[in-house]
Amino acid sequence: MAVGQVESHPRFSAHQGHPWVAVDVVIYTVDRRVLQCLLVQVKGGPFGGGWAFPGGLVGAEESVDQAAEREVGERTGVKGAYLEQLYTFGKPERDPATRVVSVSYLALVPYRAVRLKLASKYADIRWFAADRLPHLAYDHDQVGRLALKRLRSKLQYTNIVYNLLPSEFTLGELQEVYETILHRSLDRRNFRKKILALGLLKQLRKKRRGTHRPAWLYAFMKRRPMIIEMV
């Protein structure tokens, strides 16, 4: 991209120079009653060996959202995951190697659908319990705190939880995901009352048979983000 393009831009003068643009994605999933979060191990540079959220530069032809979606797809194999922009971090010193402005995203993927894939730029990739992350490279500790806060708060007034569940589930399983993420226990009767009152779930005609009394299976009527009030 030529500098001349910006010098002729009607709103901008080019004297300032400019940073690079990257995305970083905090990818959550729930597996066996634990909220997990995907980290990659940085290979070289001042943070080599440290852990960070996966991310990469935004390409010339793609939108910033697309770059985030691409990163989720490349690392987890999941297409069309739930993605939400968190915040843009732009301090010059946040990455000592280069001036990088980073747009952070929150992503939710169902655990069963994930097939982790390492990129050559990383030394390792794996899930960590979201509330016990190691110290992270760059300013990613801050990104992680923000993501967790946003996830917890958004759980309460949206239906995004459907992104973490299989298409059929029992109310007990649904409640378990809420409890896992919010990190506190909820009253079963109140939970069922409230979530059923929202009218977002439909009861299926089958039950899940386990080791004990079978439970009705439910599904979300619509699998798309909606603003509601929960918990």
Place this chain on the structure above:
Amino acid sequence: MAVGQVESHPRFSAHQGHPWVAVDVVIYTVDRRVLQCLLVQVKGGPFGGGWAFPGGLVGAEESVDQAAEREVGERTGVKGAYLEQLYTFGKPERDPATRVVSVSYLALVPYRAVRLKLASKYADIRWFAADRLPHLAYDHDQVGRLALKRLRSKLQYTNIVYNLLPSEFTLGELQEVYETILHRSLDRRNFRKKILALGLLKQLRKKRRGTHRPAWLYAFMKRRPMIIEMV
């Protein structure tokens, strides 16, 4: 900034190319019971003659936040205004002249402190009623909708309104600002009850003498952002 720097970056490969980074700032104020919003008239290019929010490229040495603060200072003369990041817009086609990723901000300034200053890059600058903006250049219609939504919602659970008021004010004036921004009338008794119960205001030892019964003056005890519950 040399490409070689990024090719040697531990996390990124340089094949992608990269966009420019800019900020756009939605600057609100309240004047005579109207929520006003600052627009500039674009000079050349495909949007020449159109109106947009003031903004500019992020400099190599400054953070993105600083670029926004600088823009507010340059246009209004107000230093240290309330600033909050809104969202980052990053579609390649959003600005036809150049690939620009734009970080949008919401700013609040007290009307009395403002001295508007035109930049050579703009044809004009002036206040518009926030709920009657003209069609804007770029994707700024979207930015404006988002800013207004955020302002209204944040009014309800923070104390940011202090950024729009002089240091001393009556409860009537405070309520008027709320009503102006929320665009609906509030019950006076309930409003006073609630806002006083928050304990954020102190009653001063003086009254404002107007054309009728004098009203007690109040001030915010702390002029810094806090999370609360209002309205």
Place this chain on the structure above:
DNA sequence: CCAAAAGTGTTGGTCTTACACCCATGC
């Protein structure tokens, strides 16, 4: 028959909303 998870209503307290009259001043 025992263990384990599923299922189900009511009550008290808190919070929110709606609403009407008197007061102090300037003109």
Place this chain on the structure above:
DNA sequence: GCATGGGTGTAAGACCAACACTTTTGG
């Protein structure tokens, strides 16, 4: 004395949190 904005309390309804027992199945 009248017009104008300032100042104040209560009652009804909505909402939320707390709480215990019975049912159904597998082993």
